[in-house]
Amino acid sequence: MQTGLMALGAGIAVGLGAIGSGLAQARIGAAAMAAIAEKPELTGRAILMVAIPETLVILGFAVAAMIIVLL
């Protein structure tokens, strides 16, 4: 029972983080593509902007890893 709940908790931590990252990246990605179409020299910065919200899912992963490894 406890192991199951821990697994669920870890899954939720990563999953919600991923949903959050996805929502943010969808908007940033659309804007970034539009910007690159106008100015291709912005490609590098666009990658950077799109990549920023990924931290959310990484933090979610950190929590999940802590649940699994430490508890």
Add this chain to the structure above:
Amino acid sequence: MPAPMVKVQIAGPKKRLEEALDRLYRLRLLQLTPAGSEPVLELAPYPGDAERAARVEELRLRIAQLDGLLALGETSGEAGPTEASSEAELARELGELMPRVEELTARIDDLRTEAAVLPRYLAPLRLLLPLVPELAALDESALDALQLDTIVLVIGTEDDSVLVALRAALRDLVGERFELVSARVDSDAVGCVIVLRHEDADAVRELLGRERVRSLPLPAAYESLSFRGAVAAMERRLDELPAELDRTSDELRNLLAPQAPSRRATRSALAAKLDQVEAIEQLGETRRAFVIVGWTPRRELARLRDELDRTASGELVLEQLDERDAEPPVLLANWRLARPFEFLIRLFDLPRSRALDPTLLMALFLPLMVGVMVGDVGYGVVLLGLSVFVRRRFGGGSPAVRDLARVFFAGALWAVVFGFLFGEAFGDIGHRLGLRALWIYRDGPDAVEPLLVFSLVLGAVHVVLGLALGLWEAARKRSSAELLERSGSLLALVGVFALAGVAVDRLAGIALLPAAAAIALGLTLLIGPRGALGLIMGPLEFVGTLGNVLSYLRVGAVGLASAYLALVANRLGALGPIWLGLFVALFFHVLNLALASFSPMIQALRLHYVEFFSKFYEGGGQPFRPFGERAAQ
């Protein structure tokens, strides 16, 4: 650091200007800057004159004409003279050639239009013919003899009631003296033939015009034929058209192709001349001399001087100018092995001229991170092969592809190294064949913790290195605020690491107090220089820096995902019959390989661009564009 640049002025007598510009153009060592805006020199800008403007226009026109001809006569493997023609020869050649080229291109356009238009007549006629079989056989003279006229219509409508309305309108106009047959051409168009007496025709045409119904008059060539004859003639013509189009295109190509290499050479010669004439605008002058001002890499200065001494009978003088206040253009100059990574720096933003160039550090860390994430001997070897293949096959034409292939090659090498450390070759196949892990099996139960700790340590090293570089930059610029903030971040970060060390019993409890003190002092340094705003911004920035370190967990996470996908591929492959298992395993390994060649690179790039560069990087440099660069492209 980017290559150091020096600002120079080159002066010479005006009669030597063309010679000097031509030499500089070929050397590609000097980026011109407007000489008139040099405050020390106080030069008048080189005067513009109508003759030069006309020359620029003439050169542009010739280049555009040549571009047009080259685009028309594009063939592969053409042979022919490759010498550039002189401008007089070119003018004569174009004068002879252009009328014929224009005639042929017009003919090709006509043929293409005909091929597009004829089916628009054919489709309704084909449908309507069976409805009026007797009429279809009558040609113009027979219709005239019968005093009959025909009108073909295509009405764009989905609604059949339009036809009822048309029939009613015709009946109002000419009574019963008409015949209307119709058939649906497609879902939103109806084709009609109206047969009517000759004397009613004008009235009906007027009615149709008033109601804005467009009739479809046959092209003149088919007017005198019967409907059936016209359809047959159109079909024949449509069959003939592709061959005729090919013939005419071939004729045009044969006319242009033999001279294409020579024209290409002429074009680049003209483009060079245009560049040189246009460059004169940037020059300055005195009564008898011209003055060229520009930037050149310091290491090329001696060569530039030597070359100029040998040009124009030694009448050119090169002097170095004071460049302290000016922002030089940026030319990245790295070791040969690190040079492909300059592409990734340019993709982000060029560093400022006197700031740090992180290419070398990127060349060290980026492939390592990619290697940790892929971490598989099998995938590494395949990626090595792929990168060599891509570089050989596609790298010739595009420097960007060549550089990227080399970056991938370095990443793949590290992937093989970490593959041995993890004992992986195509997942656990290597393990089963006796490959021993030199460090940990990533798909084992105890792999998560060491892998994540390794990622965090890698992150800590990278971020601390970034902060240390930031400190150095701040010290060089003598910016005390940045110096305080970055040392605050560094100190607080070290304190947090010590605290974590105590928490996991790696450090003795006695370290607790110094750690807390380091955090407190670091935060104070972060808050201090910003004043009241610092109370919010300081801690926020520190949390951001901690987040940056945590962000490196992705190195372990992506690696674990890759290892598990490979494991899943092998486990699924072991189920069911062997042929299906092979297919499934192959599918998943190819999928994993596709992910491995893309995702780790993006993640490693992101770690550099966001986490590492934000600690020290100063972008916004303008690239060094030497005079004559366009000739090289």
